[in-house]
Amino acid sequence: MDNKNTVCGLLISLLSLSVNAECYTRSATVSKLTSSIERTADMDRAILPWSDGGFKCRISFRALIDNKWHSAVGEEIGDARASLDQTCAKAMNAGRVSILESVSGTKVTGNQEMICTDQPMPESRTRVAVGDMVWESSVLPHPIQKNQFNYRGSICRWFSESRPESGTVDLSQGIICRVPDQKVWRVVDKF
Amino acid sequence: MKKILILLTLVNSVYAQTMPMSPVSIDCRYATHMTIDLERIIKDPSNSNSSWDRLFASVAGSQTDHQRLSSAKVILWTIRTQCVGY
Numbered sequence: 001m002d003n004k005n006t007v008c009g010l011l012i013s014l015l016s017l018s019v020n021a022e023c024y025t026r027s028a029t030v031s032k033l034t035s036s037i038e039r040t041a042d043m044d045r046a047i048l049p050w051s052d053g054g055f056k057c058r059i060s061f062r063a064l065i066d067n068k069w070h071s072a073v074g075e076e077i078g079d080a081r082a083s084l085d086q087t088c089a090k091a092m093n094a095g096r097v098s099i100l101e102s103v104s105g106t107k108v109t110g111n112q113e114m115i116c117t118d119q120p121m122p123e124s125r126t127r128v129a130v131g132d133m134v135w136e137s138s139v140l141p142h143p144i145q146k147n148q149f150n151y152r153g154s155i156c157r158w159f160s161e162s163r164p165e166s167g168t169v170d171l172s173q174g175i176i177c178r179v180p181d182q183k184v185w186r187v188v189d190k191f
Numbered sequence: 192m193k194k195i196l197i198l199l200t201l202v203n204s205v206y207a208q209t210m211p212m213s214p215v216s217i218d219c220r221y222a223t224h225m226t227i228d229l230e231r232i233i234k235d236p237s238n239s240n241s242s243w244d245r246l247f248a249s250v251a252g253s254q255t256d257h258q259r260l261s262s263a264k265v266i267l268w269t270i271r272t273q274c275v276g277y
Contacts, residue, residue, distance in 0.1 A: 144214050149272040158268070175268055191264040 035104035037096055039064040040072075041136040042183060045088055053080035057088040062137035063099045069124055069137040072099035126163055132187045134176060139187075142173055154178055156188070215266060219274035226277055229267040236260040 043061040050056045060073045074095020078087035125138045142158035149156055156177040163170045174190030217225075232239050236256040239247070247262035248254055271277045 145269070145272060147272075150275075151271050156271075158272070173265075189264060189268065191261040 035065050035100065037063045037065055037100060038067075039141065040096075041069075043092075044183075047084070047088075050077055054078055054082070055084075055087070057084070057091040059088060059091045059095055061092070061095065062135070063096065064137070064141060065099070065103050067140065069140075070099055070103055072096065074098060127161065128159075128174070128187050128190070130174075130187050130190050133179070133184045134187060135183070136176070136178075136185055139174075139176060151175075151177060151188075154180065157185075161190075215269045217266075217270050217273045219270075222270045222274040222277050226267065226270055229263045229270075232263040233260060233267065236263070239263075 041062050041064070043059060046058045046060075048056040048058060054077060056075060056077045058073065058075045060071070062069045063072045064070075072095045074091040074093065074097075076087050076091035076094060078084070123135075123138060124140075125134065128134055128139060136157070139159035140161065142160045145158035154177040156175055158173060159176055160171070160173045162172075172190055175188050176185040177188050178185050228243065232243060236259045239259055243263075244254060244259070246266075247259055
């Protein structure tokens with residue numbers, strides 16, 4: 001587990017794309033629930049110039065909370081002498097706190113924010129096929145096989161998939177392997 | 192083939208009736224032989240044998256070719272997950 005924050009709450013969250021393709025509106029209503037970040041994935045780091053020779057580190061990533069993936073962003077400003085890694089570590093921590101507060105707040109709150117980016121946004125997919133290229137957070141983690149493993153030089157993970165199918169739930173599982181030097185993963189098997 | 196049955200320890204069968212998602216523990220000393228068997232079954236699920244069939248039944252609770260294929264893949268990928276070099 002990446003984080004062990006315990007917060008009381010019940011989550012109703014909604015992530016919706018706005019009319020502008022490069023922007024999306026994230027809104028959330030939260031009440032009491034016990035949650036923690038089980039895993040983070042698909043991290044992206046951007047360093048932006050800031051005033052007086054400083055810089056801003058912006059980390060976007062996906063956080064697995066209560067077996068659902070959520071998009072998260074954290075920012076931190078460092079001065080000209082600040083360590084890049086330390087500043088970005090603070091940004092990551094800010095993002096983790098922010099997403100936990102959004103998803104698992106201790107009281108009922110409503111918030112909405114507009115985020116604009118030209119980065120492709122990871123989306124959860126209801127169904128994938130062998131050969132598909134996906135983000136790690138596009139698929140659900142496997143309930144039993146949680147650890148990654150090495151297969152023929154690639155880092156691989158198990159995933160699970162459930163889909164309502166005429167009164168029953170169609171369950172399947174599979175393997176994704178990370179494409180070397182890229183952020184995407186390939187679905188190598190499904191069964 | 193009885194050996195194979197004791198190589199795989201079924202820890203939990205919560206999902207056994209719906210899909211082959213039970214945790215399986217592999218004795219990696221026998222991974223090579225099992226991998227050869229399983230790759231053969233995956234190529235032709237009807238070309239199984241009674242030992243593997245009994246094992247698949249204990250994992251997935253059914254024996255259609257499709258489920259036999261799934262069970263074989265579960266065990267093969269578990270070997271690749273738990274045993275280095277497969």
